[in-house]
Amino acid sequence: MSEQHQTTPTQAALIRLKNHINQEIIGQEVLVERMLISLLADGHILVEGAPGLAKTRAINVLSKGIQGDFHRVQFTPDLLPADLTGTEIYRPQQGTFEFQKGPLFHNLILADEINRSPAKVQAALLEAMAERQITVGQATYPLPQLFMVMATQNPIEQEGTYPLPEAQLDRFLLHVKVDYPKAEHEKNILHLARSEARAESAKLKPAFVAINQSTLFAAREEVLNLYMAEGLEEYLLQIVLATRNPSVYGKDLASWLQYGASPRASIGLDRCAKAKAWLSQRDFVSPEDIQELAFDVLRHRLILSYEAEAEGITTDYVIKELIARIAVP
Numbered sequence: 001m002s003e004q005h006q007t008t009p010t011q012a013a014l015i016r017l018k019n020h021i022n023q024e025i026i027g028q029e030v031l032v033e034r035m036l037i038s039l040l041a042d043g044h045i046l047v048e049g050a051p052g053l054a055k056t057r058a059i060n061v062l063s064k065g066i067q068g069d070f071h072r073v074q075f076t077p078d079l080l081p082a083d084l085t086g087t088e089i090y091r092p093q094q095g096t097f098e099f100q101k102g103p104l105f106h107n108l109i110l111a112d113e114i115n116r117s118p119a120k121v122q123a124a125l126l127e128a129m130a131e132r133q134i135t136v137g138q139a140t141y142p143l144p145q146l147f148m149v150m151a152t153q154n155p156i157e158q159e160g161t162y163p164l165p166e167a168q169l170d171r172f173l174l175h176v177k178v179d180y181p182k183a184e185h186e187k188n189i190l191h192l193a194r195s196e197a198r199a200e201s202a203k204l205k206p207a208f209v210a211i212n213q214s215t216l217f218a219a220r221e222e223v224l225n226l227y228m229a230e231g232l233e234e235y236l237l238q239i240v241l242a243t244r245n246p247s248v249y250g251k252d253l254a255s256w257l258q259y260g261a262s263p264r265a266s267i268g269l270d271r272c273a274k275a276k277a278w279l280s281q282r283d284f285v286s287p288e289d290i291q292e293l294a295f296d297v298l299r300h301r302l303i304l305s306y307e308a309e310a311e312g313i314t315t316d317y318v319i320k321e322l323i324a325r326i327a328v329p
Contacts (some may be wrong), residue, residue: 010219013211024061026188027181034176041271043173044149067210068107075117081124085134111151115161175300226274228285231329240266249325256308261301269297
């Protein structure tokens with residue numbers, strides 16, 4: 001089977017979008033790819049990184065690139081569930097209540113610093129993510145067909161935060177860690193910031209023609225139909241199952257893991273690996289696709305034992321060990 005295959009018009013459109021975002025968000029290729037994978041796999045993404053790493057800018061550029069509307073919500077301790085979902089407003093002239101939609105009724109949502117709001121607000125957001133609808137009183141309102149939440153959390157400052165419970169973390173398809181850009185990228189970021197600061201230069205930039213949402217839905221169908229060999233499917237399942245029964249691969253792994261990943265992880269890893277292969281213009285999934293995405297799909301779904309935490313063992317290290325010990329077909 002060949003490495004490359006004939007690129008479809010849908011693939012060409014998404015690759016053009018990926019290249020456009022990478023021009024606007026310099027040095028964060030992994031974040032850009034993971035956002036597109038999440039979009040193609042119809043999931044949500046949790047991004048962890050220090051402030052100033054273009055997380056807000058990235059999802060804003062993405063929304064403009066797919067003809068979607070974008071809304072940013074700054075999560076704070078005084079935020080209420082109705083601030084997200086919307087609320088019923090009484091109209092005295094008509095003597096009736098009218099539902100006023102909240103910010104969740106947009107295509108792309110940035111939940112900035114999600115761990116700064118209390119559990120009730122987090123639950124309202126995560127319920128909307130899971131059910132794709134919002135219930136207020138007796139009425140249920142469907143969310144847009146294209147709906148993706150990108151939540152962020154700051155790993156530096158933890159004072160006054162409300163960590164997401166494990167069951168709610170499982171609602172996120174991917175947990176991506178972003179780091180500072182490399183030195184050569186930082187120089188390009190500086191030049192981009194200078195050019196954008198000059199209004200005349202910004203006007204001269206060629207406009208990107210956004211892809212329509214029907215193209216994105218067609219892309220999702222192509223991703224679902226991508227070929228995965230039976231042996232690779234078994235390999236994918238073995239990685240997830242090993243998190244639940246780690247003693248098969250070593251006593252040390254068994255002592256580090258308290259709880260493994262749910263079946264939602266298997267479904268997520270399958271769709272993400274296919275989306276990555278599709279974006280790489282291949283018509284089949286490779287073991288490398290599964291191995292690379294395993295970290296982002298599993299790191300927020302594993303619960304480590306006290307022993308592992310005491311030894312300084314991280315979920316990424318456990319995943320790395322699992323991949324090293326499970327035979328590739």
